[in-house]
Amino acid sequence: MIITSIGLCVLAFILLVLGVRGRVVSRGVFCRKCRFDLAGIDRQGSQPKCPECGRDIADQRATRPVLRRKRPVVLVFGLLILLTGGSLLGIVASNNTARVLAAMPDPVVFTLHALGMDAAYTEIATNRLTQPAGLSDATWSKLIETALEHQANTNIVWDPRDGEVLMRAFTLGLLSPEQIEQYFDLGIEPFAEFPDEIRHGVDAMGLTLAVQPNGRLTSLSGTMGSLTDGTDTVWNRIGITASGIVDPAYEVQLTNYAGYTGLDIPGPYGGGRGSIGGKLTFDDLDWDTIQPGQSYTFYIKYKTGVVRMSDGHIHQEQVGTLQHTVRILPSDAQLIELDTHPDTIAAFQDHPAFRVSPLHIFSAEDRLNNDRGTHLAECGTVVENLPVAVTGHAVLIFQGQEYPMGPVLNAARSGHGMSGIRWIETAPIPEGLVESMLQAGSVTIEIRPDPVVAEKVPGVKRILGLPLRFEDVIVTDEPMPTSQTSELKPDQRIGRVVTDPADE
The missing domain is CATH 2.60.40.10 (Immunoglobulins)
Known part of the structure; x- marks a missing residue:
């Protein structure tokens, strides 16, 4: 920004010089004092004087070869640019660039952006794209065109401000079909x-x-x-x-x-x-x-x-x-390592690395049937900085009995991830079991490691080698939420590693 400010001041100085110097309106011999045209007057005689002002014109320095007229428009532009450049230098010195730009009207901000001020583009991408009054079609068109040109040029580092322009334009329906195709093809x-x-x-x-x-x-x-x-x-x-x-x-x-x-x-x-x-x-x-x-x-x-x-x-x-x-x-090769290291176990015990949401029982008309069985229920899962893959089979435990649910495939990852565990009825369950679970209000779910299942997950070489248990999982027949978030909620249950064989 400081380079832009200095550049504006230099440009203003040049314009002011050109404005004061003016443009040539006539050529000949003129009195330097009163600008009278001395054409036809003998300046070689004794003590020649200007007929208009009486100045001695014998000395060549008393005359001028051209007449110039000041350029008021150039002077005005020079003063405005000088004011802008000086103001920007003041902004830089005060470290209040963002605050000052936020108070400026759109035309000024876009002019500064056109002049190359980086902070002006930040103001546009941060605040001006979503303002209630909106931007003009011409402004949007220019911003979109420039952002798409930058996206297509892989020789330049991507600027997230260009991404903001394109994302906002897409959500407002301002991109043409061809522009949308490029936006996603290249992205x-x-x-x-x-x-x-x-x-x-x-x-x-x-x-x-x-x-x-x-x-x-x-x-x-x-x-x-x-x-x-x-x-x-x-x-x-x-x-x-x-x-x-x-x-x-x-x-x-x-x-x-x-x-x-x-x-x-x-x-x-x-x-x-x-x-x-x-x-x-x-x-x-x-x-x-x-x-x-x-x-x-x-x-x-x-x-x-x-x-x-x-x-x-x-x-x-x-x-x-x-x-x-x-x-x-070979068919007897061991591909998956079972991890039971104390540090791995501690990673699950010390923070909510893996948690489940309530188990939602599907109504009879909502249960899906396929070649794997009937989908009886499902619970959402959230993983957070999962230290090792948790892959195997889920088992539902209720009143001392176990019921297989289905496979679970979660690879190790940093950050958050969301998925789910489905209870798939692969064999008939006792009559009234679902109603009893709803009446009790909670069950226990356990994920037990299975290397054979883990082999089918690309990139997984190591899995948690002990069961991961979720106690007091809420059971409900309310519809599942249409969306999940990664936030820890009171109705979620955190998985704890089963380390004592007597607990299994």
């Missing part, structure tokens, strides 16, 4: 997480397909799953359309291959990644053609998009292929 990258190794003869291989901002989408404020396009909320749609092995050529069956995730614009608190988990099943694979100790290239073909949820309108789509080399280990 979101699909990627897949494959395991590096699998055992020979396994029935399936887990993988994750995700979309994640690549840095050229980050804004000043960001969103947390609530991005709108001016009409309704938009989500990421993620799907795998085909998968297989390159050589020997083999097409692999898919399970859980499509879904929707919230679309987050990254900001100061992170966010942005959305993913779906699935698995490639090997029911028809002739394992005799696959040699242990060898590596094979697996591939998936994907299709992702940004979709308006209310009517399915597609703003942007990407299709492509991702590959990964997977090494085949």
Whole structure:
């Protein structure tokens, strides 16, 4: 900003000099004192004088070759720019730049931005984009055009203020279809997480397909799953359309291959990644053609998009292929380490690394049925700085009896993550069990480690080797909340590691 201020002062000085000096309006010989035109007057005689003012004009210094007229418009501009430059120097000296800019009217702030003042752009991106009066169409158009040019130029470091402009413009419905396509094409990258190794003869291989901002989408404020396009909320749609092995050529069956995730614009608190988990099943694979100790290239073909949820309108789509080399280990190889180290256990005991929300019992008409069984209930989960993966099977414990719920797959991570545990009825349960649990009001849920389940989670090499127990989990038949937050709530239960075999 100080460079801009000095530059304005220098420009003002030049304009003031040009304004005072003026422009040439006539050429010839003129009296320097009264500017009278001396054409035709003999200045070689004895004591020649100016007919107008009587000044002695024999000396050449008493005359001038041109007449100039001051430029009042240039003088006014010079004074205004000098005032602006001087004021900015004062602002810099007082360390009140943001406060002074906040008090300035829009035209002044945008003029300073056009002149290259960095702090003016910060004021625009922070305060002016959301003001009630709004910006003019021409101003928005210029801001959007510049931000998109910066996004397309990978040679410059991304500026979150440009991200704020584009995010706000999208939520106000100001981006054209072509601009929206560029916004997400250049800002979101699909990627897949494959395991590096699998055992020979396994029935399936887990993988994750995700979309994640690549840095050229980050804004000043960001969103947390609530991005709108001016009409309704938009989500990421993620799907795998085909998968297989390159050589020997083999097409692999898919399970859980499509879904929707919230679309987050990254900001100061992170966010942005959305993913779906699935698995490639090997029911028809002739394992005799696959040699242990060898590596094979697996591939998936994907299709992702940004979709308006209310009517399915597609703003942007990407299709492509991702590959990964997977090494085949002997069938008896040990891939997963069971972690029972005291420091790991202490990490769960000392803070709420893993917690569950109330168990919501589905009504009969809301229970989903598929090849895995009937979905009886579900509880939300929140992990916070999870020190090690918690992967295995969940068990519901009620009145001394145990009932299997379903698999749990949570990788180690920093920060927060949200998911859920579903109670899937794979075998008939006693009549009246659900009603008894609702009447009692609480149950115990325990996650027990299972290396076989962990093998299907890409990137997981180590899991908690002891059960993780949640006591007094609230049971309710109220509908599940439509959204979750990472905040610790009174109705959540924190998981504690079961270290005493007598407690199991």
